[in-house]
Amino acid sequence: MYILGIESSCDETAVAVVERGEKNAVICEQVKSQIPLHAKYGGVVPEIASRNHYEVIDYLTAEALKEANLTCDDIDLIALTRGPGLIGSLLVGLSFGKGLALAQGIPLVGVDHIYAHIESAFIDNPGIEYPLLALVVSGGHTTLFYQESKFEAKVLAKTRDDAVGEIMDKIAKFFGLGYPGGPVLDKIYKDGDSKKFQFTRPRMSDGSADFSFSGYKTAVIRHPQSKDIKTGSQVFKDLISSFLHSAVDYLLSKTAAASEELPVKSVIVSGGVSRNTLLRKKFRDYFSGHDIKLYLPSPRHCTDNAAMVAWLGYEKYIKLPENNYADFYLNAYSRATFREKSKHK
Ligand code: KG4
Ligand code: ZN
Numbered sequence: 001m002y003i004l005g006i007e008s009s010c011d012e013t014a015v016a017v018v019e020r021g022e023k024n025a026v027i028c029e030q031v032k033s034q035i036p037l038h039a040k041y042g043g044v045v046p047e048i049a050s051r052n053h054y055e056v057i058d059y060l061t062a063e064a065l066k067e068a069n070l071t072c073d074d075i076d077l078i079a080l081t082r083g084p085g086l087i088g089s090l091l092v093g094l095s096f097g098k099g100l101a102l103a104q105g106i107p108l109v110g111v112d113h114i115y116a117h118i119e120s121a122f123i124d125n126p127g128i129e130y131p132l133l134a135l136v137v138s139g140g141h142t143t144l145f146y147q148e149s150k151f152e153a154k155v156l157a158k159t160r161d162d163a164v165g166e167i168m169d170k171i172a173k174f175f176g177l178g179y180p181g182g183p184v185l186d187k188i189y190k191d192g193d194s195k196k197f198q199f200t201r202p203r204m205s206d207g208s209a210d211f212s213f214s215g216y217k218t219a220v221i222r223h224p225q226s227k228d229i230k231t232g233s234q235v236f237k238d239l240i241s242s243f244l245h246s247a248v249d250y251l252l253s254k255t256a257a258a259s260e261e262l263p264v265k266s267v268i269v270s271g272g273v274s275r276n277t278l279l280r281k282k283f284r285d286y287f288s289g290h291d292i293k294l295y296l297p298s299p300r301h302c303t304d305n306a307a308m309v310a311w312l313g314y315e316k317y318i319k320l321p322e323n324n325y326a327d328f329y330l331n332a333y334s335r336a337t338f339r340e341k342s343k344h345k
Contacts, residue, residue: 001020001076002017002018002068002070002074002075002076003018003075003077003079003310003311003313003314004065004075004077004078004310005018005080005306005307005308005311006057006061006080006093006096007081007093007113007116007304007305007308008053008080008081009081009083009086009089010049010089010139010304011033011035011037011044011089011304012032012033012303013031013052013093014029014031014032014060014305015029015030015031015060015064015306016028016064016309016310017065017067017075018307018314020310020314024126026123027067027068027070028067029064029306029307030061030063030064030067031060031305031306032052032056034048034049035179039178039179042173043169043179044086046086046088047088049086049089050086050092053089053092053093054092057092057096061096061100072100072104072106075104075106076106076107077106077108077109077313077314077317078097078100078101079109079110079111079310079312079313079317080093080094080097080111081093081110081111081112081309082111082332083113083333083337084112084140084334084336085113085140085332087333090332090334091332094330094331094332098330102328108325108326109316109320109326110326110330111309111312111313114136114336116309116312117270117271118136118145118147118153119308119311119312119315120270120302120307120308120311121295121296121297122311123301123308124297124298124301125295128266128268128293129265129266130148130149131147131148131263131264132146132264132266132267132268133145133147133156133255133259133262133264133266134147134267134268134270135251135255135268135269135274136270136271137163137164137251137272137273137274137279138163138165138272138273139163139165139166140166141158141159142163142211143155143157143158143159144156144158144211144254144258146262150315151319156209156258157210157211157254157258159210160204160210160211160212161212162213163213164211164251164273165180165272165273166213167214167216167217168182168185168273169182171221171240172184174221177231182272182276185243186244188237188240188241189241189277189278192239192241193237193241194238194242194245195242195245196239196241196242197223197242197243198242198246199216199219199243199247201246201250202215202216202250211251213247216247219243220239220243223239224239244278245278248278249282251279252279252286255267255269255283256286264292265291265292267293267295268294268295268296269283269294269295269296270296272304274296275299275303284296
């Protein structure tokens with residue numbers, strides 16, 4: 001069957017057509033990134049984001065169908081992101097998807113963006129075995145999940161303050177390096193000495209396993225200020241390399257510790273930051289030759305995309321009792337819904 005996926009939770013309008021069932025493939029993907037629109041502000045401006053989603057979503061959908069050589073009549077299911085994300089942006093995708101579903105009589109399912117990031121690893125790796133650990137690292141989230149099956153997840157650790165991608169974006173913004181910061185810092189990494197600066201690994205005073213990243217930001221920003229270090233200098237590159245080295249080690253050590261404590265067969269790392277060169281290398285090195293298998297989505301499916309939404313939408317659809325699809329009261333939500341143990345909405 002053909003599934004049309006729609007993603008509009010943040011600063012990327014994305015539409016994809018995937019085929020699932022006998023064949024499992026991404027047929028086409030259309031993405032309109034809003035990065036140039038937000039870059040001058042050093043971060044996403046919600047009002048600009050929702051307006052731009054609204055301007056391009058119908059065009060992107062028409063282009064996707066054209067590229068797939070299909071019409072609306074061929075689409076068997078529409079899957080869209082309900083949340084978490086920017087509420088105005090989510091509502092554009094949601095309203096558009098609902099309207100299309102209603103007008104064409106196509107079943108509709110809403111999926112959670114964070115679980116869609118986990119699902120992105122399954123696009124190229126259908127045989128990922130449970131139980132698994134899923135580390136979702138993005139601009140909005142840094143959460144380590146334990147999953148015994150696809151539709152249930154236990155949160156083992158989440159960030160108490162900023163997400164790791166958000167820290168990278170804020171550091172880059174502070175030094176005028178552009179937006180988004182993750183890819184900019186990724187490029188700097190190889191030019192610096194990652195052992196030059198030491199960072200204290202964050203620990204929760206209440207003994208919780210949660211992550212914290214705001215201390216990294218303070219340390220990276222304060223150091224050049226107090227020592228009058230310029231951004232193009234070797235010392236600055238060493239500082240950025242050392243920060244990335246330390247932050248990735250922190251993510252890896254907590255994931256590795258959980259993988260020793262729990263009976264997991266697989267580890268997934270997904271979300272925009274899983275595109276990071278150092279992160280991919282360090283996780284691969286650690287899990288190579290290990291009983292536990294590591295799965296990283298292909299780079300284009302690490303950052304926000306609609307293929308992961310369509311992929312998870314199908315999984316949800318085949319689990320639903322017949323005709324129990326989303327109705328037109330389906331709503332968006334801005335905040336993550338998971339608590340210590342959660343089921344998909
Ligand atoms: O998953 P995503 O597209 O959106 C959210 O759901 O948040 O992630 C965006 C985040 C941004 O913070 C961006 O700086 C980061 O992913 N990112 C990277 C890289 N590419 C994107 N971080 C580190 N290294 C990269 N190569
Ligand atoms: Zn995302």
